[in-house]
Amino acid sequence: MIIPDKLTKQDLVVIIAPARKIEIKQLEAAEKLLLDWGLKTERSPNLMQAEGIFAGPDSSRKSDLQWALDHPKAKAIWCFRGGYGTVRLIEDLNPELFLKKPKWIIGFSDITVLHSFSNIILNTASIHATMPINIIENTSESLRSLKQVLFSASMDYSWNQNQNNRIGEASAEIIGGNLAVLTSLLGTNYQPNFEGKILFIEEIDEYLYNIDRMCWQLKFAGVFNHIKGLIIGHFSKIKDNKIPFGMTIEEVFLEKTKEFDFPIAFDFSAGHENENLSLLFGLKTKFLVQNDKSILK
CATH class of the missing domain: 3.40.50.10740 (Murein tetrapeptidase LD-carboxypeptidase, N-terminal domain)
Incomplete structure (x- = not known):
């Protein structure tokens, strides 16, 4: 790189x-x-x-x-x-x-x-x-x-633990971005290389059912088979139908990744909110998910 x-x-x-x-x-x-x-x-x-x-x-x-x-x-x-x-x-x-x-x-x-x-x-x-x-x-x-x-060209972040996090650590490059845009590139010449990477995802203004569908798309495309970690950023202005979808954002992702053992951290402050921390994509980064906090540096 x-x-x-x-x-x-x-x-x-x-x-x-x-x-x-x-x-x-x-x-x-x-x-x-x-x-x-x-x-x-x-x-x-x-x-x-x-x-x-x-x-x-x-x-x-x-x-x-x-x-x-x-x-x-x-x-x-x-x-x-x-x-x-x-x-x-x-x-x-x-x-x-x-x-x-x-x-x-x-x-x-x-x-x-x-x-x-x-x-x-x-x-x-x-x-x-x-x-x-x-x-x-x-x-x-x-x-x-x-x-x-x-x-x-450096980062040093820590944020509070989410009870749905999966404990673990990884050292790899970060890739990803907006969920809808990322899934639209799957199977194209512009799909990023997921092998051995830490995947970051954020989203805005989507229905829960559509987020669920896009997460299945990531799973069926084999993305979760290749990554070493998952960071979930802001999911802003998320919508639901009159009859509730019945799952939280955390549950949607955990369902699709339950057979894998890579670390997962929710609530990283990046995406479509006023707090939008910068991430270096393509540089080797240490990702730690601990009992009390998550660390990215």
Whole structure:
């Protein structure tokens, strides 16, 4: 796995919008944050475009994504927001110049597509983290964690025990992201390599029955046969039918993984909440699930 360089003062971060369109207030707040950290920023050429829900037509957004991958000076690519649209761009991207100057790809939610692309096509580590659309509402700890992973390429987290956790430990690279996006990539050329990895999953605005179906899809695709650990992040604004589904998020995952013995930790603070801690995907990480807490470093 290729590990891009840690950022230092005066390094350049480019901002792109591969999915939904930008909002200027949040964009300017993100640029100010980077400047306050001593970094330089640059907007992609078509960043301010809009077409329907998207930040411009596919051709413009794809051109901006290729521009960012190819950029000769950028050290990181920060995606403005998720929503939907990134998967429309990844076919026929040329990785040649990126591989000569690897960069951190940063984002979450729909940007799970790019994390998977980075894992399986670019063979390069990436950062699952907050995005410009969210930073005004993010907690200070969320922003601190992003700064830490950018400047030191390190993590050190611990969080309280959930009674449904499965005790154990693993040392491996983390992969994953949004459950719906991840399952949509199963069986494609952009499915990440799950072998020997720690899988992180988060979700928002889904019905419990659909989460259950997607978890069966992971199981039937053999994902749980290959991973060494499972981290469950925020499951936000989860919906149920008038007649309750009858299972909790914890029960849904434990049912599909009962024949495996890898460690499982619930309640990690990453995903679609104001507290959205940054995760380094593709770097070897120690994952401990203990009786009183879980640790990731």
